[in-house]
Amino acid sequence: MATQVFSIPKSLKKDVKYSFCPGCDHGVAVRLVAECLDELGLKENTITATSIGCSVGLYDFIDIDAIEAPHGRALAVATGVKRANPDKFVFTYQGDGDFASIGWAESMHSAFRGEKLSAICINNTTYGMTGGQLGPTTLLGQVTTTSPTGRNIEYYGYPVKIAEHIALSEGTAFSARVSLDSVANIRKAKAAIKKAFEVQMKGLGFGFVEILSSCPTNWRMSPQQAHERVRNEMMPIYKLGVYKDITA
Amino acid sequence: MEKDFIIAGFGGQGVLLAGEVLANAFMLDDKKVTWYPCYGAEMRGGTVNCGIVMSEEEVSSVQKSKADFIIVLNQASFDKYASWVRKGGYIIVNSSLAKKSDNQRDDINYIYVPITEVAQEKLGNIKMSNIYALGVLAKVSKLVSVESLEKALYNVIPPHRKHLIPKNTEALKLGYEYDLLKV
Amino acid sequence: MVAECVTGKKVLMKGNYAIANAAIKAGCQCYFGYPITPQSEIGEFMSGKMQELGRAYVSAESELAAINMVIGAVSTGVKAMSSSSSCAISLMQEALSYATADQLPVVLVSVMRGGPGLGNIYPSQGDYNQATIGGGNGDYKLIVLAPSTVQECIDLTYKAFYLAFKYKNPTMILADGLLGQMMEPVEFYDYPYPEIDTTSWALSGAKDRSARVIRSYAPLEENQCVFLDNLFKKYELIEQNEVEYEEYMVDDADFVVVAFGSMFRNVKSAVKLCREKGLKVGAFRPITLYPFPSERLNSLADKVKKILVTEINMGQMVRDVRLAVNGKVPVLFKGKGVGAMIDVETLVEEIEKQMGGV
Structure with missing residues (x-):
């Protein structure tokens, strides 16, 4: 008798065509989120607030109740859901533009208030859906469609280090930065997502995971080259690790 | 017929509270009534006033530029509001803080009462000025009774300050006993 | 307190x-x-x-x-x-x-x-x-x-x-x-x-039912047309x-004043004063600004000769009243940018002036 060693997580919709670009890490991130929801038994008790950008499609892939928030407002919408329903599990899934640029106030204040929420932020150093413009996390020197000669400090200022900022808030229970460039790092990423979920379940405070992600399309790279870039260019600036964990 | 009242003074003189007591008294007398505040731009220490409109029918205009009875607790309010009194109307002036006018209108009635001094000397607290002035108004206007004003105190003064009611009642009565002939 | x-x-x-x-x-x-x-x-x-x-x-x-x-x-x-x-x-x-x-x-x-x-x-x-x-x-x-x-x-x-x-x-x-x-x-x-029962649409977690999505993103043209x-x-x-409005003495009125919110209070007493002067004036107040009581205003326009809109703004509701009466009668405006409601005496003067030709 055959043993099943692989299956689609229950929290993912079946027979759905994924609209992410080839080589994009969103697909892996969504799967990790779904696996964590499955493993923690959360699927039927969860409401998610999705965001605007490549992450908007989350509700097309994930088989849980969802509300699409206006750009940058996912954590405000999630706050409303959670305060109205303290017994529900509520998380957001956002990009770096949504989380750290247009939604910075909502993001930081959710952490300041110590909302019992979990937030996942995909950092790919660009606005993906609109065609690769400069975003809050675009690295110094990085060429984008709105930084044609590369990000310089004079015109664009510095990139935002999200996980470090979120960790500074007293209301934050967990803040980590992870990557999806290797199997080992994917495992660590899953553990971090699970932890960010668990601190909400225990009512400890705000749980946050920043996921370094590739964007082969807008970086104009192959998937392999894109992961090389995550390792060689992003990780030296956006250092992986757990920045705050009140359970440790 | 609508009757219009204005109470004006410095912020901190209890102008809005006195207005609220008066409006509540009218409500308890089954009159229609509105109360509307007006502040200076400053939150503290600036001029403040409130307008109360009492009527047998539904109150129409909440803010008017004329009134039948005006209480002014300081000089600035006196200067501003003397011209607002309707012909035949009354202005009750706190003569402790406002000087008698040199060119008084002859079509209105001026009631000068040393409100602050009385509150300090006879009631032992200048904070009683506002309620004392209401007592004077009750006597002058004949439109509200001390009893209704006293009942109104219970609606306005929060439960944890209920012990202040007897002193305020005393202030109302003392105001009502003010000898208008002296003026 | x-x-x-x-x-x-x-x-x-x-x-x-x-x-x-x-x-x-x-x-x-x-x-x-x-x-x-x-x-x-x-x-x-x-x-x-x-x-x-x-x-x-x-x-x-x-x-x-x-x-x-x-x-x-x-x-x-x-x-x-x-x-x-x-x-x-x-x-x-x-x-x-x-x-x-x-x-x-x-x-x-x-x-x-x-x-x-x-x-x-x-x-x-x-x-x-x-x-x-x-x-x-x-x-x-x-x-x-x-x-x-x-x-x-x-x-x-x-x-x-x-x-x-x-x-x-x-x-x-x-x-x-x-x-x-x-x-x-x-x-x-x-x-x-x-x-009102909300169980058919509210988000509560996908338990014993398929997942729900509340969204406005509508990538397909035809779907969005159907939605709209x-x-x-x-x-x-x-x-x-759901249209709701208040009328005051409009039955035999030649002239109707339209106002909403606080402003209507003064309008009502101005109408009262005008009536004492023998002027056939009425007042109309939309309570629902949307849905606007257009139909009722349109039928009032069959009976009255002029409508005066009065608001504490520069004439924002005038457009809706004009659309409602669709040219049947002149729609005039008396307004004020901000602050105290226009006082009753001013309103009476304005009504008398505008009724001169009625």
Whole structure:
């Protein structure tokens, strides 16, 4: 008798065509989120607030109740859901533009208030859906469609280090930065997502995971080259690790 | 017929509270009534006033530029509001803080009462000025009774300050006993 | 002190507190807000009362966040609200557009102050257009209810929660600084409307059913056309069923004055004075600014010779009245940018002047 060693997580919709670009890490991130929801038994008790950008499609892939928030407002919408329903599990899934640029106030204040929420932020150093413009996390020197000669400090200022900022808030229970460039790092990423979920379940405070992600399309790279870039260019600036964990 | 009242003074003189007591008294007398505040731009220490409109029918205009009875607790309010009194109307002036006018209108009635001094000397607290002035108004206007004003105190003064009611009642009565002939 | 609102007992209360108390009695479970004069009393009162009742209250980081928190809460079928004023209602326009597209029962109180820009804290009716036309993107409508007394602040707050849920559409209570700050005797009564079942659409977790998505993203042209057709069928229904207005002495009137909100109080007493002078004047007040009582105004235009619109703005409602009467009679305007309502004497003068030719 055959043993099943692989299956689609229950929290993912079946027979759905994924609209992410080839080589994009969103697909892996969504799967990790779904696996964590499955493993923690959360699927039927969860409401998610999705965001605007490549992450908007989350509700097309994930088989849980969802509300699409206006750009940058996912954590405000999630706050409303959670305060109205303290017994529900509520998380957001956002990009770096949504989380750290247009939604910075909502993001930081959710952490300041110590909302019992979990937030996942995909950092790919660009606005993906609109065609690769400069975003809050675009690295110094990085060429984008709105930084044609590369990000310089004079015109664009510095990139935002999200996980470090979120960790500074007293209301934050967990803040980590992870990557999806290797199997080992994917495992660590899953553990971090699970932890960010668990601190909400225990009512400890705000749980946050920043996921370094590739964007082969807008970086104009192959998937392999894109992961090389995550390792060689992003990780030296956006250092992986757990920045705050009140359970440790 | 609508009757219009204005109470004006410095912020901190209890102008809005006195207005609220008066409006509540009218409500308890089954009159229609509105109360509307007006502040200076400053939150503290600036001029403040409130307008109360009492009527047998539904109150129409909440803010008017004329009134039948005006209480002014300081000089600035006196200067501003003397011209607002309707012909035949009354202005009750706190003569402790406002000087008698040199060119008084002859079509209105001026009631000068040393409100602050009385509150300090006879009631032992200048904070009683506002309620004392209401007592004077009750006597002058004949439109509200001390009893209704006293009942109104219970609606306005929060439960944890209920012990202040007897002193305020005393202030109302003392105001009502003010000898208008002296003026 | 905020009077205790015991059902059936007359209390003297500010419009802002009346709205807040009514919202609580209507079963509002969540309040999200950010302070702005002249409506801060609503949030102040809610902060204490909601905690006392074990309901939700958040001092949001901005009005932007506040209205989106309301969206989150109502998406789960829970009654929730925010309140704000003029320049800060501007900040909420995006979310109102989303909430109409998401068909969510958002309740929002707008206590108008002077504008444009920061303006001032004096009463104003300058946000008639903001409320009825809106600043958000796309084709949408808010249901807009405009009280003119403190008692009506209670009545229309109850109604706002009911209509919001009945039609799954954002509903606004449009008051002004005068109404928010003035006190008047009011009587509370229990929430008079039936509770609307939300179980067919509210988010609650995908247990024993397929997952639900509340979204406005509509990548397909034809789907969005169908959606908008259906949305506007809903608005037709609202226009058929929910128009509300007040009339005063219009039956034999040659001349009708139209005003909404606080301004109507002065109009009514001006009409009274005109009647004493033998002038056949009446007054008309739209209570629902959307749906606007266009049909009734149109039929009034068959009987009257002129209509005067009076507002504390530069003539925003005039357009709706003109569209309603469709050229049958001249529609005149007497307005004032901001501040105290136009006084009764001025109104009487204006009516007499305009009636000269009637």
